[in-house]
Amino acid sequence: MNFISFRRLKLFKGPSPRQKNGGQEPPAEREKRNFWRRLIQNPFFYLIVFxxxxxYFLSYVPPRSxxxxxxxxxxxxxxxxxxxLNIEDTETTAKRRNEAEEAVLPVYTLDENSFLSTEESIRQLFEFGRDWLKSASAPARTAELQKAVAEKFDxxxxxxxxxxxxxxxxxxxxQETLISLIGKVSxxxxxxxxxxxxxxxPERGLTLMRGPASERPIPVDGILDLIEGRERFASDVEKLEISSRNKRLLLGLAEVLLRPNVSFNKAETxxxxxxARARVETVFYRLKKGKVIVRKGDEATxxxxxWISIINQNLREARDWLVHLAGTFLLFALFFLTLWYYLKSLLKFRAALNIxxxxxxxxxxxxxxxxxxxFLATLxxxxxxxxxxxxxxxYRFAFPYQFGVIIFAFLTTNTVTLIFAILNSLLVGYMFQGHFQFMLFSFIGGLAAVYGIRYYQKQKRTSALRTGLFVVAPINVFLIITLELIQEKIGGPGAIxxxxxxxxLGGAxxxxxxxxxxxxxxxxxxxxTQTKLLDLTNSDLPVFRQMAMEAPGSYHHSLVVSTLAEKAAEELxxxxxxxxxxxxxHDIGKVKxxxxxxxxxxxxxxxxxxxTPSLSSLVIINHVKEGAEAAKKLKLPKKIKEIIEQHHGSSLVRYFFHKAKEVYDPEMQKIEEENYRYPGPPPQGKEAALIMLADSVEAASRSIKSPSRENLKRLxxxxxxxxxxxxxxxxCDFSLRELRAIAESFHTTLFAIYHPRIQYPGFDFEMKKKKRPTNGKKANDRGPEPPA
Incomplete structure (x- = not known):
């Protein structure tokens, strides 16, 4: 249930109070100051610089020849x-390619169709002869047959x-015996x-192809030449159990019909x-940076x-530095432009510019x-x-890639830290010529750093040490082993x-x-940071001891304001x-x-x-300025200094303003409201606005004689x-819902502070005088108690 409601809230406020002007600044000076102010608040100026x-540092600057x-x-x-330099070893490369070429065996092709053609010719020959015998006359048989066979079958x-x-x-x-024997030999x-x-x-052998998908390396003895083929045919004929006349006939026909079927395949070879030459990779030898080519006093061989010629040639072939610089500039300009608009959509202008x-x-x-x-790794x-x-x-695994991520995780939000981790990993990858391994190593290590800070909390700076030693370092080792396993060639145990x-070492x-x-x-x-705030809120600090001794009322007021504001901040x-x-x-300026x-x-x-009221208001208002000066001397953080400057905003010192209106004659002296206002500015954040409300509520609550619930609520x-x-x-971007929550919190806390107590019987702490009994009352009769 909401006990606090703003029933008299007006949507249209009165005219804004005019600011006090000490003196008119010359236009030229004002314009000059405004120019520099606009420049230092322009994100695109920093974009160009960054x-x-x-x-410049990422661009490759070619050294002199x-x-x-x-x-x-x-x-x-x-x-x-x-x-x-990685220099091509042309001699070794050519030698290995020649060796690979020489290792290729000559390719010979066995023509399967050659025997089929021979078989077909034999069958046609015998069929032709049988037909010829049936039609030819006996005396002219042999001569005519020889001529006919020569014309028909060549x-x-x-x-x-x-x-x-x-x-x-x-x-x-x-016929069939001839075909079978020729087929066996072929x-x-x-x-x-x-x-x-x-x-x-004869020394290396050859590759015999019997078809597109059938081949085998064989020695030269694995095939026959024409003479060996006829000898093999004759040997097979001798093993047959046929007449001598048929054997002679087969041998005679083999001299004519046995033909070569293997030929050298030059195109395939x-x-x-x-x-084979293409499969041989180019051989490089590496020349390390810093290697001494010729020492002073030595003869040049x-x-x-x-070596000098090769180095100078590579330097001449290197790309132009300005071109590389321009490309790098455009790439990172795109990164930073995208980064700015993202931060601007995420945060307010000042916070976005700071990040x-x-x-x-x-x-x-x-x-x-x-x-x-x-440089140290090379050395x-x-x-x-x-x-x-x-x-x-x-040595690149020992680089402190995650120190920036740890700082961002400790000081900012996880969203902002993630953006920095991405940019940092891209920077690492670009620095190492797009090396994916180190880019991934940097990014995942950054994510581990974010988790480490979240796990160890931000109360102490030692969380940064714990994160690096106990989270980032083990994750680095795990990543190194993983990256080794996914590579084509795994390094030895010593390298891993x-x-x-x-x-x-990189994590540490x-x-x-x-x-x-x-x-x-x-x-x-x-x-x-929380660590800094814990140190600053230590009640034993000299500033608080001085305040408690010299301005005890202000010190107690600050304690109560901190109680009110801290409780409400927890709610929000x-x-x-x-x-x-x-x-x-907020009130350390009152110590002066x-x-x-x-x-x-x-x-x-x-x-x-x-x-006079004007002088009194000046003294009262001046405690804000003196508080800011004290904060500067104490080297307080900027946010606390801003709270000190804004905890009254540009509000009106009402008591002395109204007193001035009562004291001064309006016809003799004009009373300007802006002369009785704090310099401001109004609270720019919720924390400063909350303290302003708590400050005023606590001070006003002391003016109430009877701090009942209703009175506190009205206040x-x-x-x-x-x-x-x-x-x-x-x-300050407070919503009405948040204002109601603050009011509820203030009301609960104040009533707890001013809670009523029962009277102690037998004591008269207020020293009330005893009165004579009147109207039938006795002298020791009490009047009605004041309302609670």
Whole structure:
């Protein structure tokens, strides 16, 4: 149930009070000041600065060429390689490709259709002979048959074999035997002559293809030449149990009909050689940056001159620095432009600009740290004795990639920290030429840092150390092992162990950097951490001891205001520690002149009674300025200083304003309202507005003689409505629901503070005088108790 309601709330406030002007500033000076103010509040100015600095350090600046020497010339200085080079070893590459080409066996093709054609010719020949015997006259048989066979089949069969065929009547048995024997010999493969093997086939063998999908490497003995084929045919004929005449006939026909069916396939052989050469990867040898090519005082050899020529050629072929700078500038300009509009949609302008500046500075600082560690990695790799530590990539796992993420996680929200983690990982990837491995390593390590700060909380800065040592470092080791497993070639146990040690070192260095830089970022960018607030609210601090001794009323007032504001802040989900600290410090300006403030004035002393209302209001108003000066001397955080400056807003000092209207003659002296107002500005945040309300409510509550529930409720409503109508809450974004919650909290807390107590029997603490009994009352009769 809502006990507080703003029934007299007006939607239209009166005219805004005019600000006090000490004197007119010259237009030229004012314009100059406004120009610089607009410049330092322009995010695009910082965009250009940040992007240019990042692009400059990220851009590749080609070093100068090495001086040319002649062979035998003495070097006047050390000639050192200015960059890492992967140079193609043309001789080794050509040698390996030639070896791969020579390893390709010559390809020979066995024509399966050759035997089928021979078989068809034999069948047609025998069929033709049988038909011819039926139609030809006996005397002209052999001569006519030889001529007819030569014309029809293009085969010159000797007369003796034709006579044998005629006498056997072109026997089907001879036909099938001939086909079978020729097929058996042809299946092994027959080449015209083995003298044609000029591609080292006798030593290396060859590849015999029987079809598109059938091939096998064989020695030269695996196929026959034409002579060996006839000998194999003759051997097979001798094994047959046939007549001598048929054997002679078969041998004679084989001389004519047995043909080669294997030939060299030049096109396929050349194609395979080309593919073998293409499969051989280009061989590179690496020239490390810093390697001494020629030492001072040494003679330049032909090998040295070759290295110098190769280095200078690579330097000439390197892309232009300005082109690279322009490309890098455009890329990061897009990043920062997107970042600004995202932050602007997420936060108010001042907060967004502050985060924007912090991100730009952090990225530049991170890049410089990464560059420094890259230099150290190169240096250590050159002097390392262990082979696993001679590679620069191993040391990159020890870079403190997550120190910026730890700082952001400690000082800002998780959403902002995630954006920085993404930008930081992109920066790392770009710095290492798009190396996906280190980009992923940086990003996931950043997510681990966010979780670590959330787990260990933000109350102490040691959470940064714990996060780096106990969260980031183990995650780094896990990532290193995972990245090794997903690579095509896994490194040895020694390499993985070295990288894991570097990962642990990277986590520790990230923690150390973050721990050291946290106070710097807090002060430079105006962040107030829980650790800082805990230190600031320590009641044993000298400022509070001085306040308690010299301005006890103001000190007690600050304690009650902090109680009111802290309880309400808890209801609204605001930063309770910031509200508490702001409430405790909001009136430290009263310590300078405590006697001029009512809560510190003794009963018999009132310094204002001899002062004019304008002078009294000036003294009262000045405590805000003196509080800001004290905050500066105490080096309080910017947010607390702003609370001190805004805890009265630009409100009116009503008591002395109304007193001035009573004292001064309006015809003789014009009373301006702005002369009795605080300088402001009105509260710009909810914390400052909450303290302003608590300050006024607590002070007003002391003026109530009977602090009952209803009286306190009316007081709170009047105070709230007055500030709403005066426009003091216009810039703090309080909703009506939040104002009701604050009012409810104030009402509950105040009533608890001013709760009534039962009277102690037998005591008269107020020293009431005993009166004579009247109207039948006895002298010791009590009147009615005042209402509770």
């Amino acid at each position: 992007v240019f600095v990042l692009s 090495l001086p040319k020497l002649k062979e035998g010339e003495i070097a006047s200085t050390d000639l050192i390689s200015p960059l890492d 085969i010159e069969i000797p007369v003796q074999e034709l006579d044998s065929l005629v006498k056997s009547n072109f026997s089907p048995e001879v 299946s092994q493969g027959i080449i015209i002559s083995k003298n044609l093997f000029i591609r080292k086939e 050349e194609s395979r050689k080309e593919r 032909a090998e040295n001159l070759k 924007y500046l912090m991100m730009g500075v952090s990225l530049i600082l991170g890049l410089l740290v990464y560059k420094l560690f890259s 250590f790799s050159q002097f390392a004795r262990l082979p696993i530590l001679t590679e620069v990539e191993v 162990a070295a990288e894991a040690i570097m990962g642990l 260095l990230s923690a150390a950097f973050a721990f050291v830089l946290l106070p710097v970022f807090e002060n430079v960018f105006g962040f107030v 989900g605001l930063d309770t520690m910031l509200v508490k600290a702001g409430a405790l410090y 002149r405590p006697e001029y403030f009512l809560e510190n004035i003794s009963r018999n002393s009132d310094l204002h009674k001899d002062m 709170i409503i009047e105070i709230f409505e007055n500030y709403l109508q005066d426009g003091q809450l216009d810039d």
